[in-house]
Amino acid sequence: MPTPLKVLLGSYPHTRPLKDGTVPVDGVDCRYPESTPLPPAFARMVRELAYDICEMPMATYLQARDAGIPVTLLPVVLVGGTHHRSLTRLPEGPELGPGDLVGRRVGVRAYGQTTGLWVRGWLQEEYGVKSSDVTWVTTEDVHVAQYVNPPNVERSKAERVADLLRSHDVSAAVLGPKAIGGQGAGLVPLVPDAENAGLAWTERHGTIPANHLLVVRDDVLRDTPDAVRAFYRALKQAIADTAGERDDSPAGRAVTAGWSDALTACLEIAGRYALEQGLIGEPVDVAAIEERTAFLDG
Secondary structure, eight states: OOEEEEEEOOOOTTTHHHHTTSSOOTTEEEEOOOOSSSHHHHHHHHHHOOOSEEEEEHHHHHHHHHTTOSEEEEEEEEEEOOOTTSEEEOTTSOOOOGGGOTTOEEEESOTTOHHHHHHHHHHHHHHOOOGGGSEEEESSOOSOTTOOOOTTEEEOSOSSHHHHHHTTSOSEEEOOHHHHHTTTTTOEESSTTHHHHHHHHHHHHTSOOEEEEEEEEHHHHHHOHHHHHHHHHHHHHHHHHTGGGSOSSHHHHHOEESOOHHHHHHHHHHHHHHHHTTSOSSOOOHHHHHHHHGGGGO
C-alpha cells in the first residue's frame, strides 16, 4: 500500500511535474494542498507541523531549528537569487545610499523574512551598517511563534511594505522578488548598479542566496525514510528535467537538489548573518544538518 505524504509546494516549473504526475513518486501517495499566498503555510508548518514535507524560507528554517521545532532540512533549493535590488526607495525622494541608513527607519514585511536576512547581511558586509543601526518597521509577524523581535523592530498597522514608503513612515523598504514587480512598481534600488553588485556577491562567496528550501517533519523522516527518499529523488528528477525552462540568471541557477559546496556555503553564510542579526541564538552546525540527510543520495 502506498505511503501517504502531505506535501506543500509552491507552483513552479520544477514542481509542476510532481503535481501533475509527469514524474511519479514510487510507492508514495503524494497529496499537494495549495496555499495562496504561500507564507501562511510556512507559519502553519512551524507552528502546527501541518504538513509532512513543506517548502520553507531559509530564515524560517534557521529560526525553527534554533527553537527546537522537529523538522529536518532536505537539500533542495526551490527559490533563490540575489537581493541587492531588494532595498528600495521612492524615486522622487532624496538621494539615499545604503550607507546612509544608520539611524533611519526601513520597512520589511517581517524581521524574519528571508529577503531581509540577505539584505541586512550584505548591508553589514559591504557598507558597515549593522542590523542594530536601523529601526525595522514590519507589517507582519515572524513565522516562528517562539521568536521575540529585538527592541529595534517596530510593528506598523500598514498592510503593505510599499505603503510605509509612500506614507513617508520609512526611508527605505525591503521587498521580496514578487513584491518588487507588484506593490513595489516604480520604486528604485538604493544600490546604483544592483544587478552587478549581486553578481559580485555570488562570485565572492561561491554561492547564490537561497530563499526557499524544503523540510520534512522529523517523525516522518524517522518512520518512513524510504518514502522521503522516493519523494526527494522524484523532485530531483523534476528539477533536472526542467532545467531548460530556467535561464542562466542567479535565480535560474539557484534551483538545485543535492548537497554541494555551494549549498553548504549558502547555509554557513545565512547562519552567520542570522546570528549577527539576532534571528537565532546559537551558531549553525551545517555539517550536522548535512549528516541527517546524506543517505538520500546514497
